[in-house]
Amino acid sequence: xxxxxxxxxxxxxxxxxxxxxxxxxxxxxxxxxxxxxxxxxxxxxxxxxxxxxxxxxxxxxxxxxxxxxxxxxxxxxxxxxxxxxxxxxxxxxxxxxxxxxxxxxxxxxxxxxxx
Amino acid sequence: xxxxxxxxxxxxxxxxxxxxxxxxxxxxxxxxxxxxxxxxxxxxxxxxxxxxxxxxxxxxxxxxxxxxxxxxxxxxxxxxxxxxxxxxxxxxxxxxxxxxxxxxxxxxxxxxxxxxxxxxxxxxxxxxxxxxxxxxxxxxxxxxxxxxxxxxxxxx
Amino acid sequence: xxxxxxxxxxxxxxxxxxxxxxxxxxxxxxxxxxxxxxxxxxxxxxxxxxxxxxxxxxxxxxxxxxxxxxxxxxxxxxxxxxxxxxxxxxxxxxxxxxxxxxxxxxxxxxxxxxxxxxxxxxxxxxxxxxxxxxxxxxxxxxxxxxxxxxxxxxxxxxxxxxxxxxxxxxxxxxxxxxxxxxxxxxxxxxxxxxxxxxx
Numbered sequence: 001x002x003x004x005x006x007x008x009x010x011x012x013x014x015x016x017x018x019x020x021x022x023x024x025x026x027x028x029x030x031x032x033x034x035x036x037x038x039x040x041x042x043x044x045x046x047x048x049x050x051x052x053x054x055x056x057x058x059x060x061x062x063x064x065x066x067x068x069x070x071x072x073x074x075x076x077x078x079x080x081x082x083x084x085x086x087x088x089x090x091x092x093x094x095x096x097x098x099x100x101x102x103x104x105x106x107x108x109x110x111x112x113x114x115x
Numbered sequence: 116x117x118x119x120x121x122x123x124x125x126x127x128x129x130x131x132x133x134x135x136x137x138x139x140x141x142x143x144x145x146x147x148x149x150x151x152x153x154x155x156x157x158x159x160x161x162x163x164x165x166x167x168x169x170x171x172x173x174x175x176x177x178x179x180x181x182x183x184x185x186x187x188x189x190x191x192x193x194x195x196x197x198x199x200x201x202x203x204x205x206x207x208x209x210x211x212x213x214x215x216x217x218x219x220x221x222x223x224x225x226x227x228x229x230x231x232x233x234x235x236x237x238x239x240x241x242x243x244x245x246x247x248x249x250x251x252x253x254x255x256x257x258x259x260x261x262x263x264x265x266x267x268x269x270x271x
Numbered sequence: 272x273x274x275x276x277x278x279x280x281x282x283x284x285x286x287x288x289x290x291x292x293x294x295x296x297x298x299x300x301x302x303x304x305x306x307x308x309x310x311x312x313x314x315x316x317x318x319x320x321x322x323x324x325x326x327x328x329x330x331x332x333x334x335x336x337x338x339x340x341x342x343x344x345x346x347x348x349x350x351x352x353x354x355x356x357x358x359x360x361x362x363x364x365x366x367x368x369x370x371x372x373x374x375x376x377x378x379x380x381x382x383x384x385x386x387x388x389x390x391x392x393x394x395x396x397x398x399x400x401x402x403x404x405x406x407x408x409x410x411x412x413x414x415x416x417x418x419x420x421x422x423x424x425x426x427x428x429x430x431x432x433x434x435x436x437x438x439x440x441x442x443x444x445x446x447x448x449x450x451x452x453x454x455x456x457x458x459x460x461x462x463x464x465x466x467x468x469x470x
Contacts, residue, residue, distance in 0.1 A: 024225075025225075027220070027223060028194075028223050028224040028225055029223035029224060029225020029226050029229075030223075030224060030225045031225075043225065043228065043229055043232075044229045046225055047223060047225030047226045047228065047229045048226070048229070050223060050225060051222075051223060051225075051226055054223075121274050121281060121283070122274075145274075145366065146365060146366070147285055147365050147366020147367075148285065148346065148366070149274045149283055149285065149346070149366065150274075150283070151274075158313070159332075159334065159344065160312065160313025160314070160332040160333075160334060160344075161313060161314075163283070163313060163332035163344065163346055164313050164314055164316055164330060164332055167316065167328075167330040167332075167346065167348070168316065168330075171318070171327055171328065171362070171363075174362040174365075175327070175359075175362070178358060178362075252338065252339040252341065252461055252464060252465035253339040253340075253465075256338050256339045256461055256462075256465060257458055257462075259337070259338045259339060260335070260338050260343075260454070260457055260458055260461060261454065263335045263336040263337075263338060263343075264335065264450070264453065264454050264457065266308075266311075266336065267306070267307045267308070267311050267333065267335065267336075268306050268307070268450045269306060269308070
């Protein structure tokens with residue numbers, strides 16, 4: 001079954017090193033649509049990432065930084081990127097080798113369609 | 116806010132759930148509506164009322180689920196403007212328990228569901244101690260019962 | 272199933288008021304609610320229809336205070352009496368520590384009383400409970416009505432009290448018998464608990 005986000009997710013998952021991508025509700029942390037490799041706990045990842053993104057966005061707003069465009073978290077074993085608009089967050093889980101620059105451009109372009 | 120429990124074996128899993136899911140209220144009860152542990156309620160009678168309603172909601176939604184879907188619904192979520200309610204069933208070895216939790220924008224349905232799943236796993240792994248078999252009350256408890264009932268009914 | 276917390280020394284018991292429709296179960300709880308001081312009771316919850324018939328249950332939490340060193344709380348429930356709420360009655364009855372059967376003393380309600388008593392036993396059996404082991408008290412309500420409308424207590428006893436359980440004549444609207452009924456069922460429930468027979 002396809003959703004309005006199917007094409008976006010299919011495009012993101014084709015990036016080298018990406019192991020999963022999702023569109024998540026920022027407020028409820030629930031998955032709207034996803035493309036995940038086997039072994040990724042999508043529900044937990046979506047809920048925790050949405051919470052983290054929401055807090056980061058609020059922190060940035062409180063600090064007077066304005067809108068949060070892109071959020072990235074680097075860990076030893078991988079990277080997590082999030083970008084959101086209108087209560088929807090695109091979340092990408094990737095290996096350390098992923099080309100974050102390319103990913104970032106595509107995620108921000110995709111956000112335009114969330115307007 | 117303090118966590119209080121009627122059964123000690125629920126304390127650690129419930130505390131973990133409250134801490135991780137960042138909920139405002141949480142109460143674990145049995146299907147008869149009796150509280151096993153709670154966090155966030157100020158008054159014991161309020162907890163009892165919440166438990167009675169949670170047990171009733173679970174029972175009625177379960178019956179509704181059986182009617183329309185052939186099996187009971189496993190969970191229920193109500194999204195209010197400010198606060199949200201989640202009601203879920205915790206499968207145990209013998210029967211089920213019920214979790215009622217209330218949260219606001221500090222948490223989310225997704226977080227609550229994720230940590231509720233962890234709570235279920237944690238509770239399933241707990242070994243429940245056998246209930247003490249010694250008599251609970253003194254032989255002459257009737258005197259105290261009568262005195263307290265008289266106080267309640269203004270007859271003292 | 273009573274809940275006893277030995278560490279915190281707390282006891283919580285569930286008492287269900289059972290009986291046919293319009294026999295006065297909700298009236299019992301209303302009277303109790305009206306009499307009990309504010310610090311000993313919680314909010315009374317009634318899930319009722321627009322015509323004030325009990326739809327799911329009435330609920331009243333009571334704090335009895337300390338008995339034998341245990342903080343003792345009772346949860347009073349009523350069931351909907353109307354025949355078609357069979358499933359709901361069974362759900363509310365689940366885990367009951369004690370039952371008050373509120374009979375309607377009016378002669379024309381005798382069949383409903385008998386039917387409801389049979390229903391009680393059937394529902395306890397559904398829960399795997401031997402009805403003979405459940406603390407039970409019978410209240411013959413509406414004994415204040417004119418004598419030509421009601422059956423006497425001995426007549427009702429013969430029809431309903433085949434177990435010889437404690438029974439009380441009552442006028443739940445004005446109070447006589449309400450306190451005595453609650454006292455008797457409380458005593459039975461706690462006595463069963465003290466002999467190790469509770470949940």
